[in-house]
Amino acid sequence: MPDRMARDPALDTLAEIANDNLAERLRHEAAARILVAARRVGDLVGPRHGEHLVDTLASGWDPRVVTALEYAEGLPVRVLDGMLGTAPRWARAMRDLIESPPGAAAA
Template identity: 80%
Template sequence: MPDRAMRDPALETLADIANDNLAEQLRHEAAARILVAARRVRAMVGTHPGEHLVDTLTSGWDPRSVTALEYAEGLPVRVLDGFLGAAPRWARLMRELLDSPEPGAAAA
């Protein structure tokens, strides 16, 4: 049974649920997804005015040394809470920035 438990993600999740760790794991996974998305978006838009908490934390993550999940797991709870709380506003701002026409582009 121990070998099976080590290989089966469902059994790992079951253990997380039983130990009441699932919510925290999901928060870290969400933060990791945001970090990866923010890095990709930054590559598309470059720097932009009004740096945001999401940008600040993303710039502090070095994907060559730790994974996004490891970085998220290392954040203090208050910082993680702020990061997750700020992400929806950041995402809306980035969508607006990406959807706006290029400066000097002719209107169709």
């Protein structure tokens, strides 16, 4: 029974909560979701290197080398904060770009 308990994800979460680390874990998970979304959006609209911090970070992530979560965990706190802070504006811009009729940007 102790071996099973040591591997139980619920116990890992309890340890994170007890040690007040849950918020940081959630920040990393949110950043990982943003990175994955940015890659998928890039597949829809083409690469957007350097146009936005989210795009820049997503283009710097190599999913063949590390997972999105591992990449997010390795980001400096300032960069992570910057990405999380600007992600809503990036998401709105990408949604507008994807939903805009073809040729609308030229008008």
